[in-house]
Amino acid sequence: MKDMQYQNIVAAIDGSKATIPVLTAAVKSAIQNHAHLDLLTIEQIGQITDGYITDKTVSSDQTYSLVQATEERLEDLKMRAWKMGLLDVSIHIRFGNPKQVIAKDFPKDHHNDLIVIGTTGLSSVERFVLGSVTNYVNRNALCDVLVVRTEDNN
Numbered sequence: 001m002k003d004m005q006y007q008n009i010v011a012a013i014d015g016s017k018a019t020i021p022v023l024t025a026a027v028k029s030a031i032q033n034h035a036h037l038d039l040l041t042i043e044q045i046g047q048i049t050d051g052y053i054t055d056k057t058v059s060s061d062q063t064y065s066l067v068q069a070t071e072e073r074l075e076d077l078k079m080r081a082w083k084m085g086l087l088d089v090s091i092h093i094r095f096g097n098p099k100q101v102i103a104k105d106f107p108k109d110h111h112n113d114l115i116v117i118g119t120t121g122l123s124s125v126e127r128f129v130l131g132s133v134t135n136y137v138n139r140n141a142l143c144d145v146l147v148v149r150t151e152d153n154n
């Protein structure tokens with residue numbers, strides 16, 4: 001079996017407690033492979049709130065505020081990656097279904113050969129209703145997947 005060398009790694013960032021472990025694993029993999037790192041977060045209009053699916057309309061001002069806050073979070077994570085020694089980092093915000101975007105759309109568009117994703121994000125009720133993004137990505141991704149476990153999932 002030949003050694004794998006990844007060139008374009010994507011870290012799926014959801015703002016959960018898995019964010020820092022995912023970032024750390026992705027940065028280490030990128031440094032080890034001399035690879036580019038994409039930090040990706042997916043925003044959904046009509047996201048689940050308090051365990052319930054909402055379909056309330058989101059104004060353009062609310063969308064703009066959401067994107068601004070998300071961009072600031074991703075810029076902070078990019079700075080962390082730089083401090084860890086990785087300078088080749090890009091940030092991306094996409095709208096849509098996280099399962100589809102992470103597993104297929106984004107890796108196809110950005111030629112990613114490794115997805116780094118965490119095991120937490122949704123509550124148990126949300127996971128039951130929607131299904132686990134991590135499980136879907138692990139089964140359907142167009143490239144290799146590295147699943148990062150948090151302390152709660154060990």
